[in-house]
Amino acid sequence: MRKSPVTIRVDRAFGPVVEGEAVVSDEGFSPRYDLDRWSGVITKPGHQLEGVNIRDKILFFPTAKGGIAAGWAFYDIKAKGIAPKALIFGVTNPVMVQGAVFANLTITEGWSRDPRKCIRTGDIVRVDPGVKTIRLLERA
Amino acid sequence: MRLTAEERGMLRGARGDTVRRALELQLEVGKFYGARRFVPVTNVHMMGDIEVMGDGGLDHLRRLAKDKARCEIPITTNARCFDFAHVERLGQDAAEAAKEHELIGCLRRMNVMTTDTCINYQTLYQPRLGERLAWGDTGTVIWANSVCGARTNFESGPAAMAAAMTGRVPEYGYHLDRHRRGTFVVEVAAALDDYAEWGALAKRVGESHQSYYAVPVFTGIKRAPTADQLKHLGASLASYGSMAMFHMVGVTPEASTLAAALGGSRPKEKMRITRADIDRVFAGYRNLDGSCNFVVFSGPQQSLLEMKLLSELFDGRRVHAGTTVFVTTANGVLAAARALGYAQTLEAAGVTILEGVCVYILQNLTRMRAANGWTNMISNSAKIVNTITAHKFNTILRRTRDCVDIACTGVFR
Numbered sequence: 001m002r003k004s005p006v007t008i009r010v011d012r013a014f015g016p017v018v019e020g021e022a023v024v025s026d027e028g029f030s031p032r033y034d035l036d037r038w039s040g041v042i043t044k045p046g047h048q049l050e051g052v053n054i055r056d057k058i059l060f061f062p063t064a065k066g067g068i069a070a071g072w073a074f075y076d077i078k079a080k081g082i083a084p085k086a087l088i089f090g091v092t093n094p095v096m097v098q099g100a101v102f103a104n105l106t107i108t109e110g111w112s113r114d115p116r117k118c119i120r121t122g123d124i125v126r127v128d129p130g131v132k133t134i135r136l137l138e139r140a
Numbered sequence: 141m142r143l144t145a146e147e148r149g150m151l152r153g154a155r156g157d158t159v160r161r162a163l164e165l166q167l168e169v170g171k172f173y174g175a176r177r178f179v180p181v182t183n184v185h186m187m188g189d190i191e192v193m194g195d196g197g198l199d200h201l202r203r204l205a206k207d208k209a210r211c212e213i214p215i216t217t218n219a220r221c222f223d224f225a226h227v228e229r230l231g232q233d234a235a236e237a238a239k240e241h242e243l244i245g246c247l248r249r250m251n252v253m254t255t256d257t258c259i260n261y262q263t264l265y266q267p268r269l270g271e272r273l274a275w276g277d278t279g280t281v282i283w284a285n286s287v288c289g290a291r292t293n294f295e296s297g298p299a300a301m302a303a304a305m306t307g308r309v310p311e312y313g314y315h316l317d318r319h320r321r322g323t324f325v326v327e328v329a330a331a332l333d334d335y336a337e338w339g340a341l342a343k344r345v346g347e348s349h350q351s352y353y354a355v356p357v358f359t360g361i362k363r364a365p366t367a368d369q370l371k372h373l374g375a376s377l378a379s380y381g382s383m384a385m386f387h388m389v390g391v392t393p394e395a396s397t398l399a400a401a402l403g404g405s406r407p408k409e410k411m412r413i414t415r416a417d418i419d420r421v422f423a424g425y426r427n428l429d430g431s432c433n434f435v436v437f438s439g440p441q442q443s444l445l446e447m448k449l450l451s452e453l454f455d456g457r458r459v460h461a462g463t464t465v466f467v468t469t470a471n472g473v474l475a476a477a478r479a480l481g482y483a484q485t486l487e488a489a490g491v492t493i494l495e496g497v498c499v500y501i502l503q504n505l506t507r508m509r510a511a512n513g514w515t516n517m518i519s520n521s522a523k524i525v526n527t528i529t530a531h532k533f534n535t536i537l538r539r540t541r542d543c544v545d546i547a548c549t550g551v552f553r
Contacts, residue, residue, distance in 0.1 A: 014172050028350070033530040037194060045532065063350060067278040067378065067527075068218075069192045071296015079196030093352035093382055094169070094313060098299035101168045109172075 006136035011110025013129035030066030040082030162302035170310025186300035211304035256496030257470035274303035278378035321403035322357035339522025346381025439524030451482035459490030460550035
């Protein structure tokens, strides 16, 4: 592991410190409409991440999509063992936050640098909600 | 967050372990958003059905019911994924239906009113200006904030149940004046009539401004909308834009004037919607294979006035052979529609009325679609035209009369 200067500050954060493989998306996310909640694979036809398995990943999305249903979905996929390690949003909505807190999943909102410009899918990153930062640990 | 003595006591377990855990969940959400305090709520509406909760959610409910968790604030439930009278006919899974039965039992033991409706604001509870709520289902939230001037965020199932147990919510988002101000202005330069036209307006506005904190202010309204037209406008704004509030100058309670709706802030943008824009929405749908054998009046459930209109439009006609027409409504509305004969007229025409559900959350819908050869879904609801695409339908928005004509003739137009 080599030192990297890439650090993103986030505005709001909840959950445990996690490290894992990043998946960076240009498109928003709904756990109800984009995700197969039995396999953990994004199955929405035409979604930028179609075919990607989100299990144990650290997911970067610019926005949240979808309605109230997401509140139960994270808990359900965590119980099934297919949850991601963290959800990193540019802008999210309360349902995602309530659902992540309920499932004890790390979630953040707002970023000081656009991750699409400094983090690539496959990079290893560390999310520390206590100090509201995301750090690049290792390039893919 | 600043906590009262009562709230500190709840966190120590003074009202039991389930209330402590509920307040801890709410405290974390409040801290995330920088809420300064909790505020009391008087009414809660939650989404909880087996399709959305999954086995993990059902296990959670079982534990809560076993621990004698109890909701203290009146709490009602949203549309669910089974009408038990139609499970077999629709080819739904009996095992999942049994879980839904169990889930309903758990909720009732916890003092939840299992009302199964997404139009609680038309059938169950009409909040007043400034009243604080914890409502789930985005369509109910945008109605409460916009049409009633009540205050609620999107509250998902676990968060709504927590609010009903603790009697409060963290004060952030739409509980605060600063988030309720209009953020952009939409001049409506067309007189809109059919529900689908109000939904089309919302599609134009919502798709291009997706944000929970975007609050459109509609001006220039030539014909003030009815309750059902506002319902379709709001549900579609929430669906396409993830929005929780709108203003309509001269119509909604916090928008007596444009200045009042903007609350002293400057709008970020002004857009204008013309008749041509609305027509372009309808022209934008494509029929993939020429079929039109699935027509839906749902999402949100139909009010009694919508049931009456549909019964008039279907009266004396017959649904085309091979076509399925679903109408969904709430149990109270259906009882009235039966008493008034509207339901019988619809059923005589071959329409299937489903109670307490919404079509896009029906359990097993994807397989139902394949088994019945439904490629296209035609509806007058812009919301369901958006949400049901998750089940890989091609969807087409049409005005109410056109939907009925398509259903009865089998001819797409």
